[in-house]
Amino acid sequence: MWRFVPKAGGRSVRRVASHLVKTHPHQVEKSSTSTRRPMRLLLATILATNAAFSPAAIKAHITFLANDLLEGRGTGTRGHRIAANYVAAQFAAAGLETSFQEVPFRETVASRDSTVTLTRDGAEPVTLRAFESFVTQGDPLQDDRTIDAPIVFAGFGITAADQNYDDYANVDVRGKIAAVFPGAPPSFANAIRAHHSSSLNKIENAAKHGAIALITLESPKEALRSPWERVTRQSKLGTMHWMQADGAPHAVNPSLSAGVGIDLESTKWIFGDEADAVFASLDAGQPKAKPLAMSARIHLISAHRNLTSPNVIGILCGSDPKLRDEYVVYTAHLDHLGITEPVNGDAINNGAMDNGTGIASIIEIAKAFAALPQRPRRSILFVATTGEEKGLKGSDYFANNPTVPFESIVADINIDMLMLLHRTRDVVVHGIDSSDLGDMARDAAKAMKIEISADRAPEEVVFVRSDQYPFIRRGIPAIFANVGYNAVAPGIDMAEETKVWRRTRYHSPSDDLQQPLDFDAALLPIELDFRIGLAAANRDARPKWKPGDFFGQTFGRSR
Structure with missing residues (x-):
């Protein structure tokens, strides 16, 4: 069986085609009108499946x-x-x-002056700096936006009826900030796990349940898989949304257009002594959603063009x-x-x-x-x-x-x-x-x-x-x-x-x-x-x- 390298313009293919026509005339030229097109397609397939890139x-x-x-x-x-x-x-x-x-x-780039301030009940506030302890791609709708609300931990942030799984089943995030981990339960089949791991789907689901902002947490496995230095370097580039005919950025929900991701140390601080247990629950695919005894003030400053x-x-x-x-x-x-x-x-x-x-x-x-x-x-x-x-x-x-x-x-x-x-x-x-x-x-x-x-x-x-x-x-x-x-x-x-x-x-x-x-x-x-x-x-x-x-x-x- 020969092999050929396709050339621009198809000259080598035509040479081989000509050779087949000459050596197999009974299959190509002498085929009936009703079978000629299938024979030509067969010839094309024979040629194609012997192509060497x-x-x-x-x-x-x-x-x-x-x-x-x-x-x-x-x-x-x-x-x-x-x-x-x-x-x-x-x-x-x-x-x-x-x-x-x-x-x-429409491009959105967050300012380094953006901040996230976490306040645990009865403790002094802790302020995180943009592109140090947290990342954000800014708010695509507003140049300057502040959200101040209680935080609710919502596991992976997934609702999957077909898997009999819902991180929001026992918590109320209406008017609050949902905090979720990347990924999905490892028990999900690969394709389903991939779908529910999509950040777009997590944002849509949080908005559907009434959250007004989303905090993405970091686990030890995620920190190993995706180094924080790389995350911050890329986040500084900002994001883009394509513009609809009505002038609005596509796939941006006005009720939840602000999101941040925090690093592993800040995630550990949020959960305190329970951090190791929370991380273990992720590996088991059974995180326990619950309100957290703290609030967050998210202040995002964004530039647009x-x-x-x-x-x-x-x-x-x-x-x-x-x-x-x-x-x-x-x-x-x-x-x-x-x-x-x-x-x-x-x-x-x-x-x-x-x-x-x-x-x-x-x-x-x-x-x-x-x-x-x-x-x-x-x-x-x-x-x-x-x-x-x-x-x-x-x-x-x-x-x-x-x-x-x-x-x-x-x-x-x-x-x-x-x-x-x-x-x-x-x-x-x-x-x-x-x-x-x-x-x-x-x-x-x-x-x-x-x-x-x-x-x-x-x-x-x-x-x-x-x-x-x-x-x-x-x-x-x-x-x-x-x-x-x-x-x-x-x-x-x-x-x-x-x-x-x-x-x-x-x-x-x-x-x-x-x-x-x-x-x-x-x-x-x-x-x-x-x-x-x-x-x-x-x-x-x-x-x-x-x-x-x-x-x-x-x-x-x-x-």
């Missing part, structure tokens, strides 16, 4: 995107705009219809007259953190792994689709999103304001932060059990003779932390694949190395071109994603949620 091409894209000259590709910055033009040029060179979707943002930043769109029109108006979407975020306070003298967060890898992948997948002699039946739509590091905002904007009719979007395949530490024999596929995209992933893995491994880091809840999640919330089946754990080279513990990378390089200037990167490691998830998209584009039926799936039941019924 190039590590050199992946490296070339990442080398450009992670260069210091792009200054970390921060949302709304010149560096991001340069990167967007690069991606558009790559899409156009492959023959895609290319455009920019300008996303209108309006700006725009583009999603980059590329469309490859499908070949089927009936299905070409339906779209399989590929997403990958183009933005990263930009420039922050320096770490070891380096202030540029280059984002080589996060997410130069994903953008390189969708560029090469776009080229592979464009190089096929027979285009897929459905159209393929690529979105290099902005604002992911601000909370999936560019993807959320597209999912709510798509450049094609919303009902025409049949699936999303997202690519984010491929872990190019070592080559593996397997992949991890998030969302594999939620929709029949998972069946397509299994078929692709079987054809590729590779394994699909279970997620070994469910605490990272990645299925709600990347750009597939806004599509899921709108009822669109989605999937997200990454490098697995079974390294080709002996003696490598990929799970441990991934944890170390997340702790030491994730969202830091050291995620750059100086770190060791194995570009060959990208090949398995890229080919898998390509095969999934090809299958979804060519079959008669749209991808659909599995019967009884949590996400399908929660969001899919609206479609």
